[in-house]
Amino acid sequence: MLPQTVKLVEVGPRDGLQNEPGTVPTATKVALIDRLGAAGLTVIEAGSFVSPKWVPQMADTAAVLAAIQRRPGVSYPVLVPNMKGLEAALAATGVEEIAVFGAASESFSQRNTNCSIDDGLARFADVTAAAREKGLRVRGYVSCVLGCPYEGRIAPEAVARVAGALVDMGCYEISLGDTIGAGTPLAAQAMVEAVAERVPRERLAAHFHDTYGQALANILAVMERGVAVVDCSVAGLGGCPYAKGASGNVATEDVLYMLDGMGIATGVDMSALLDASAMISQALGRSPASRVARAMGCA
Ligand code: HMG
Numbered sequence: 001m002l003p004q005t006v007k008l009v010e011v012g013p014r015d016g017l018q019n020e021p022g023t024v025p026t027a028t029k030v031a032l033i034d035r036l037g038a039a040g041l042t043v044i045e046a047g048s049f050v051s052p053k054w055v056p057q058m059a060d061t062a063a064v065l066a067a068i069q070r071r072p073g074v075s076y077p078v079l080v081p082n083m084k085g086l087e088a089a090l091a092a093t094g095v096e097e098i099a100v101f102g103a104a105s106e107s108f109s110q111r112n113t114n115c116s117i118d119d120g121l122a123r124f125a126d127v128t129a130a131a132r133e134k135g136l137r138v139r140g141y142v143s144c145v146l147g148c149p150y151e152g153r154i155a156p157e158a159v160a161r162v163a164g165a166l167v168d169m170g171c172y173e174i175s176l177g178d179t180i181g182a183g184t185p186l187a188a189q190a191m192v193e194a195v196a197e198r199v200p201r202e203r204l205a206a207h208f209h210d211t212y213g214q215a216l217a218n219i220l221a222v223m224e225r226g227v228a229v230v231d232c233s234v235a236g237l238g239g240c241p242y243a244k245g246a247s248g249n250v251a252t253e254d255v256l257y258m259l260d261g262m263g264i265a266t267g268v269d270m271s272a273l274l275d276a277s278a279m280i281s282q283a284l285g286r287s288p289a290s291r292v293a294r295a296m297g298c299a
């Protein structure tokens, strides 16, 4: 049975812009986040407190958080990899939610966070405990749930182990990342079934990149298995700096079109979303990767 409502988690300002080769001005990021809020998105990932040597594009996250117009009922989470990142998040304006990010693949964990899966989990346990003590909500990511750029196939049990550890340490939701967009619908369902043995389905989110054009099909497939939270990126922005060839997340417009067409409520307004998509695409000097934005003449 499909869900009647789906929560869309907009990750474009973080997952999208972290991968841009050129610098995106702080004011552009702020304008994008404000437009996404105006479109009705209630969760907008605003940036990350990671090493600026590793991901220079996110170095202005504190300035972004200080300048956005906060809307009531909207959450603006940031990624945090370690205690140093948590301290920066706590010192920034208005952070109420963070996300820690692990992986189901050893090689990806090393490339993305310079540590093993288990060392990463130990760090996240400390970060999560300290963050919750300060009243923050913590979301957990698992990368490479349907394939790894370095190791290929990843066993669903490996995903379930990491997802289970993140929930046990206090993450309220687990976002399952198909980092390189390699998955197909039946594999996505099998992975969700394995994870559901450790984490209740209502606490799972689909975070699917669209590299092979499979993301919408995979999203529908996991919705059929009880997933009702979908991460997406306006204009299909993005990729991952540590996953060569990874294209953007599935475009928010494309997910919204599918859900609107199926009568599934999201609270997001297509025309305001297309405004945000057009604005950031123009700022980056290229057409949106979203098929819906192109079909609706916004490219
Ligand atoms: P490290 O080099 O092992 O860390 O990096 P370290 O503790 O040895 O510190 C080295 C230097 O970094 C020091 O500076 C630290 O101060 C600094 P130095 O003394 O050399 O000048 N440093 C920091 N600076 C600012 N903020 C911090 C911080 N921590 C250390 N928080 C580390 C380890 C985890 C920090 C590094 O590997 C890192 O920043 N990685 C982040 C990678 C990243 O952001 N990847 C993209 C996000 S994940 C993603 O996109 C996947 C996802 O979308 C899901 C999916 O699609 O699968 C979520």
Ligand code: MG
Binding pocket: 015, 177, 179, 207, 239, 240, 249
């Ligand atoms: Mg991602």
